[in-house]
Amino acid sequence: MTERSPIEDFGRGPGLFGPRRRSVAREEGSRGALIAFGSTVVFIGFILWLVLSSEAWPAVQRQFFNWGHFQSAWPAVVSGFWLDIRMFLVAEVLILVIALIVAMIRALRGPAFFPLRLLAVTYIDLIRGVPIILLILLLGFGVPALQLPGVPNSELFWGLTALIISYSAYTAEVYRAGIESVRESQRMSARSLGLTQIQTLRYVLVPQAIRNVIPALLNGFVSLQKDVALVFVLGVREGVREAQIYNARTFNYTGYIVATILFLLVSVPVARFTDWYTDRDRRRKQAVGG
Amino acid sequence: MSVPKLELRNVQKAFEAKVVLHDVDLKVGHHDVVCLIGASGSGKSTLLKCVNLLFPIDDGQIFLDGKDITAPGMNPNEVRQRMGIVFQAFNLFPHMSVLDNITLSPRKVHGLNRAAAEDRARELLDRFGLGDKVTEYPDRLSGGQQQRVAIIRSLAIDPELVLLDEVTSALDPELIAEVLNVIRDLKEVGMTMVIATHEMGFARDVADRVCFLDDGVILEQGPPDQIFRNPGEARTQQFLQRIIEAGRL
Ligand SMILES: Nc1ncnc2c1ncn2[C@@H]1O[C@H](COP(=O)(O)OP(=O)(O)O)[C@@H](O)[C@H]1O
Numbered sequence A: 001m002t003e004r005s006p007i008e009d010f011g012r013g014p015g016l017f018g019p020r021r022r023s024v025a026r027e028e029g030s031r032g033a034l035i036a037f038g039s040t041v042v043f044i045g046f047i048l049w050l051v052l053s054s055e056a057w058p059a060v061q062r063q064f065f066n067w068g069h070f071q072s073a074w075p076a077v078v079s080g081f082w083l084d085i086r087m088f089l090v091a092e093v094l095i096l097v098i099a100l101i102v103a104m105i106r107a108l109r110g111p112a113f114f115p116l117r118l119l120a121v122t123y124i125d126l127i128r129g130v131p132i133i134l135l136i137l138l139l140g141f142g143v144p145a146l147q148l149p150g151v152p153n154s155e156l157f158w159g160l161t162a163l164i165i166s167y168s169a170y171t172a173e174v175y176r177a178g179i180e181s182v183r184e185s186q187r188m189s190a191r192s193l194g195l196t197q198i199q200t201l202r203y204v205l206v207p208q209a210i211r212n213v214i215p216a217l218l219n220g221f222v223s224l225q226k227d228v229a230l231v232f233v234l235g236v237r238e239g240v241r242e243a244q245i246y247n248a249r250t251f252n253y254t255g256y257i258v259a260t261i262l263f264l265l266v267s268v269p270v271a272r273f274t275d276w277y278t279d280r281d282r283r284r285k286q287a288v289g290g
Numbered sequence B: 001m002s003v004p005k006l007e008l009r010n011v012q013k014a015f016e017a018k019v020v021l022h023d024v025d026l027k028v029g030h031h032d033v034v035c036l037i038g039a040s041g042s043g044k045s046t047l048l049k050c051v052n053l054l055f056p057i058d059d060g061q062i063f064l065d066g067k068d069i070t071a072p073g074m075n076p077n078e079v080r081q082r083m084g085i086v087f088q089a090f091n092l093f094p095h096m097s098v099l100d101n102i103t104l105s106p107r108k109v110h111g112l113n114r115a116a117a118e119d120r121a122r123e124l125l126d127r128f129g130l131g132d133k134v135t136e137y138p139d140r141l142s143g144g145q146q147q148r149v150a151i152i153r154s155l156a157i158d159p160e161l162v163l164l165d166e167v168t169s170a171l172d173p174e175l176i177a178e179v180l181n182v183i184r185d186l187k188e189v190g191m192t193m194v195i196a197t198h199e200m201g202f203a204r205d206v207a208d209r210v211c212f213l214d215d216g217v218i219l220e221q222g223p224p225d226q227i228f229r230n231p232g233e234a235r236t237q238q239f240l241q242r243i244i245e246a247g248r249l
């Protein structure tokens, strides 16, 4: 049983103007929704009419939106896309862990940790300064070409490694911003209790930091979920690559549309969720912070 | 006199070019309660943070039980494990329940198992009238309750010495008494304390000795009656005069 803080109850009780104001707001809300819906339908209808009535439409439809091609491209592109999803999941987990370790190293203070800090900063700066595609080509073609014994020589492995290395550098900066956003007094009071720097980070700073950067991390998810497709340059048969193969075989672009739809099906919900979460988070902070 | 619990000798501390503590000398005996008074900016917080080794000092020495804790090679974490410090702004960990706030250091630093740490925490919470707040989060508590939890957190490691930095300054007037009562309790059981405070009535009541800090120097110290009734220094008189005019004494 928890008590409600008075701040949370503020504006909820049956105040003098409470119910009336709220019902007015609800009416305005539903009328607003109606207007929004209506104008959206008109707008989309207009665009569709423009496109469908244009002279080029039959050619566009044949090349991009061909139902027969859609069906025959679908199985290969979907199975390639399933590889994209698996790559994303594996990479994301590793990125979240590696980036956190790098950020924690960067947050350590004192001369004893200088070499470690230098290493972390150098890694972040170098990797962020290189186009991700270059890193993928470099590792994905370069390392397998060395034929080193005991080292995996799959392009997929090294392409994914390049993505992880690159994204970890960016994500480490996200975490760092989060750690720095926690008040200095929190660090001091943890240290005053005898906690070491690492314990202070682990139990006090990082848990608060992560809460502050969840929206930024979610944005990173969306971006990685698309960028895993970059390993197609290595010939890895993921979704985009499969679409490209279909296009090369049939000279029809519908396969690309299949891939586009699949990516959108995943990234749009995540983007919507991010917005919803960020919004809720902001409202909650306003409610507490006053 | 035997070896004091805490001793500062010629302690100096500067932030960049600004010297905040000049040559501070202070002795705190076992079971003594010493109150630091002085205008804001006079260096009270800095002094306490130096004792807790949260700020490195520039010169001088600080002894705990006769041992120099500012000597090179001392592990600050070990020193801090022996003392508690409580800040003006409570500084509870907002993402942890009251119980976790209190048991964090006993478990992670002092190696107590969870059950033992929680038993001890509950016992302290009960003793200071917060037994029903065990599972609450800090933002659900009043300022006075938060500050009492912060004091309990510093007591949970069985410190030999407690440093209190204006622990009532951020509180609404009606919440001050509950926190001061906790400190009176600690005096009863013989806790050694150094207390920076603006509550002059309380200082007079609870202190064995009052130190007037002025611009980074302990200008005058003595029993509360002497400092409050018969201050020897003009600066002390002026400070107390201002406090009286502000209705705080
Ligand atoms: N971390 C810091 N960095 C720079 N200056 C500081 C810092 N902490 C305190 N000071 C300065 O040291 C002086 C003494 O401050 P403080 O010890 O907080 O005084 P008091 O607690 O008596 O009000 C003030 O002038 C303050 O601006």
Ligand SMILES: [Mg+2]
Residues within 6 Å of the ligand: B044, B045, B046, B165, B166
């Ligand atoms: Mg202060």
